[in-house]
Amino acid sequence: MGFPSLELISKELQQVESLIRQATRVEEPKIREPLKGLLWGGKRIRPALLILSSKFRSADPKKVTSLAAAVELLHAATLIHDDLIDGARTRRGRRTLNSKLSEGEAVLVGDYLFAWAAGLAAKAADQSLIWRFAETTQEIVLGELQEAIAKPWVMTRKDYYRRISNKTASLFSMASEAGAVISGAPQQEVNALAKYGYNLGMAFQIVDDILDVIGDKKELGKPTGSDLRQGVVTLPILYFTEKNKEWRNLPKLLSDGSLQEKRIEKLLGLVRASPAISLSRSEAEGYTQKAKKALDILPSNPYRQALLDLADSLLLRHN
């Protein structure tokens, strides 16, 4: 897992793992094997968030792990379609599951995971929580739609924040909220944990986007700069182009596909050496602080500590 704070809930995470594996039991090997490749492994941060958030009150452990697996499968489903779309838009970048399947098949495998997630949620949660699941899915999908339609060359930092809020923070927030709700937490605690999840998600995505610029190829398991090559403009790039007007038309060049590999490498080097990285880091730190602060009202116990530690670990991670 890589996050020592999660040892506290290793039993629950194992249960989640076995629920996730059930979703890979598809008859056709052509589908099953890429699905396994996608679903086995992974940081399981969203399930962990949901489980830890359920620990402040008392919850049915079976329902908690079902919901936690549902959140992870929902995430996986959006990942498949998201990768497909990035691929379709740029014909570039990493394509794991997609590279082994036709586009149509990849669409259907994503749908299948959506349906599986809905089934797990329906078995574990009451109507209002299932409604939140559906609502969050709408947020994520609308966020991706906006991203697909948006012209990257007119994007501002505000657009960026809106995008990662929809794309990442909404599901983090829903996970921690669902954990709190299912354990019967009072509204104030539900709100606190949802706020924690939201800000953790914002920080998480910013760190992800920084790592895509400065990370180590080996540790990341993918080449740096893959966002940029896919025409996706992130916070470090926005900070950089704000200060370096000669690079202002860069996102347009990217989306035209007219930027050469050499220029991309040069740009990445310039961004790495610029204050854009530390400015972005400060933002991530700010969200992490907000996340941790939201937990002030919770009792000081090992679960609260684990959430605090998780926030720090996610900020300091290298992949």
Add this chain to the structure above:
Amino acid sequence: MGFPSLELISKELQQVESLIRQATRVEEPKIREPLKGLLWGGKRIRPALLILSSKFRSADPKKVTSLAAAVELLHAATLIHDDLIDGARTRRGRRTLNSKLSEGEAVLVGDYLFAWAAGLAAKAADQSLIWRFAETTQEIVLGELQEAIAKPWVMTRKDYYRRISNKTASLFSMASEAGAVISGAPQQEVNALAKYGYNLGMAFQIVDDILDVIGDKKELGKPTGSDLRQGVVTLPILYFTEKNKEWRNLPKLLSDGSLQEKRIEKLLGLVRASPAISLSRSEAEGYTQKAKKALDILPSNPYRQALLDLADSLLLRHN
């Protein structure tokens, strides 16, 4: 609507219409307009089925119309992805919503409708019914996956029935079942209505597949033979190739894309003039009879009559 038997529930169908329209209120005109094109109009058979099935007992009308709209949106979502896949597989055939959007956008619009359907279902139904929604979605998607992976040139009639059972009958069955369940019908009635829906769905799809061979271009709103051109082999074609061995390798030629337009036209003419059509019609009639027979245990009232009439109308339709 074109089905006189549905005038009985025209008020409810109007409510469904307005719920469906709410799903088209998307900010971006680029998405909104094609979505409207897809969602406005349509036969609304699945909602009608759900509403009529709820009429034998007493149900909350708001819940009924929400569920009915959910079923139609779920259907629309699978349609979008299905069209996309057929397009991706053959680069041929009708592409309405897809032709106005990129593939990635079409994937997301489908996801958005899935999520909207899930939201409507979550607001109206209890856990077990939502679970059935999720399960049916899995059936539909797995059916499409099998279709995408299947080699059409080794397909038998048995494969065909399995495919249309997953693709069409499962949702028809779920719609009538959901109507019965939400009205508090006893299990025997739930089973009867589910059986009605299932067999109606089988008949509906077979008629659809016959019309694709013999239908009138204008009435259908698309050229005949579009299944064939997309490499999809249906019942009339299977009956024909069973008896005409010289056409046995046809599906393979189709899937290779090596069958010329002239040959397709010739084949369509031969199938039209062959007993394959009446053999297929007999099958559709058989399912229609089974559907009507399932209603024997229900009280003889205008709603039962409407369901009986609906079965006949669907069998006799021209589009």
